[in-house]
Amino acid sequence: MEDLGLQLRSFLGLFAFIGIAWLLGPRKSLPWKLIIGAIVLQFAIAIALYSLGPTRAFLASLTGVVSALQAATMEGVDFVFGYLSGANAPFVLDENNAGRTFIFAFQALPMVIFLSALSALLWRWRILEFVVKGFAWAFRKTLGLSGAASLGASANIFLGMTESPLLIKPRMPQISRSDLFLIMTVGFSTVAGSVMAVYVSQLSGIIDGAAGHIVTASLISIPAAVLLARLMYPADGAGEEDRSTEKIPTEVYHSSMDALTRGVTDGVKLFINIIAMLLVFTAIVALVNMMLGAFPDVGGAPLSVDRILGWVFAPIVWLAGVPWAEATQAGAVMGLKTALNEIIAYGRLSEIGPELSPRTNLIMTYAVCGFANFSSVGILIGGMLAIAPSRREDILDLAPKALISGTFATLMTGAVIGVLPMSLFS
Numbered sequence: 001m002e003d004l005g006l007q008l009r010s011f012l013g014l015f016a017f018i019g020i021a022w023l024l025g026p027r028k029s030l031p032w033k034l035i036i037g038a039i040v041l042q043f044a045i046a047i048a049l050y051s052l053g054p055t056r057a058f059l060a061s062l063t064g065v066v067s068a069l070q071a072a073t074m075e076g077v078d079f080v081f082g083y084l085s086g087a088n089a090p091f092v093l094d095e096n097n098a099g100r101t102f103i104f105a106f107q108a109l110p111m112v113i114f115l116s117a118l119s120a121l122l123w124r125w126r127i128l129e130f131v132v133k134g135f136a137w138a139f140r141k142t143l144g145l146s147g148a149a150s151l152g153a154s155a156n157i158f159l160g161m162t163e164s165p166l167l168i169k170p171r172m173p174q175i176s177r178s179d180l181f182l183i184m185t186v187g188f189s190t191v192a193g194s195v196m197a198v199y200v201s202q203l204s205g206i207i208d209g210a211a212g213h214i215v216t217a218s219l220i221s222i223p224a225a226v227l228l229a230r231l232m233y234p235a236d237g238a239g240e241e242d243r244s245t246e247k248i249p250t251e252v253y254h255s256s257m258d259a260l261t262r263g264v265t266d267g268v269k270l271f272i273n274i275i276a277m278l279l280v281f282t283a284i285v286a287l288v289n290m291m292l293g294a295f296p297d298v299g300g301a302p303l304s305v306d307r308i309l310g311w312v313f314a315p316i317v318w319l320a321g322v323p324w325a326e327a328t329q330a331g332a333v334m335g336l337k338t339a340l341n342e343i344i345a346y347g348r349l350s351e352i353g354p355e356l357s358p359r360t361n362l363i364m365t366y367a368v369c370g371f372a373n374f375s376s377v378g379i380l381i382g383g384m385l386a387i388a389p390s391r392r393e394d395i396l397d398l399a400p401k402a403l404i405s406g407t408f409a410t411l412m413t414g415a416v417i418g419v420l421p422m423s424l425f426s
Helices: 001-022 032-051 051-084 095-101 110-124 126-141 147-153 165-170 177-189 193-203 210-232 254-293 305-319 325-339 342-356 357-365 374-387 389-419
Strands: none
Touching: 001 095, 001 126, 001 305, 001 357, 001 389, 032 051, 032 095, 032 126, 032 374, 051 193, 051 210, 110 193, 110 254, 110 389, 126 147, 126 177, 126 210, 126 374, 147 165, 147 210, 165 305, 165 374, 177 210, 177 254, 177 374, 177 389, 193 210, 210 305, 210 357, 210 374, 254 305, 254 325, 254 342, 254 374, 305 325, 305 357, 305 389, 357 374, 357 389, 374 389
16 A cells, blocks of 8 residues: 555656646646646556567667677777776785775776767668657657657657757757757756666666666656646747658768767767766765864764755655655755766665665656756757857756756656556566
8 A cells, every 4th residue: 555655646746747847937728638648658658668578678688788888898998998997907906995996987987988989870870860760750749849849859869968959950040949948858858878878887786677767767758858848938839830850961970980980079078078077076075065064963963965955855756756764865866966967866876775665766767867967057058059059048048947847857757657566667
């Protein structure tokens, strides 16, 4: 009965998040057709992926695919970085400090570069293009999106929030503010394929089939993102949004070698960016914790960033279906994701995962799976201004609001998972 109560709270939490988004918008009449359609689509995708034999087998195989890609990447990493990548060291290691021999920058992050290059090649060979076109058609038909919005949204399943708008670059100066806001929201509520493997490596100890869950989370967050974006920034008028099929540019990459080299270059930029952000944000958290240590203990323990964020976000993750006894710890994970980034948040979840229930771990895996954080606002603004400088005023105005809608979209996705029985995923 306790699980039924938690499932009911997750279901009510869906409508609570929808209500919050509506209150933050112009508060027009509720688009019940879109609300019901988006929620049904989220449940339908999740249930279909995990209840049908072929799709379930495919999701289960993704962890093996990630392991194979990781093994291939490590061949190159070992050659370039030697013992820093985990190969045999030219000195005797202290067994008492064996855990310190894992170097995140050299043993986990290099796969970002490899996957970035591989994704570019798959796009050049039109494999990803075919898949993106399929999702764009589905979202255009089921959610009533314009051609540009459906293509930009579906591309976010595989590409980053600054790469996917490149596919609709010719249309960026003309698309409506509503569609622009929608594309930003979807970008914040999904993750790029190039970083999925990093999350899988972090979550492998607390959740089985992590790769399948990450892909599923990124996919089913799109209907939630579309719904919340339309509530907070509705379309300006009937007929304004062009629902015709949007053509994908044929010259994204000029050749396979061009795709490979540009993919490597983009991956290196992302690799360095992640390292720099992790270094700075971890240092900032440590510095703030030092400052908070000067204050008296609260509740028998010193104040810390984790505890404060946990208190702030506890009611929000509680709405998604996390038990109150675990809400503070889970809230801290959500807070770290929003204030810093999802890599730090997943790292924290991997640390406290054994203390949480399997259901909470699964909900938080989905709720954290998105780029919605403060640093991503700057990244998104910079990327979109480079693509459409004429939309500078709109981009600067809409990006901070899209952070809110993108955050609640991933929370809706977590709530959807909370409604479903855990036996579906076991």
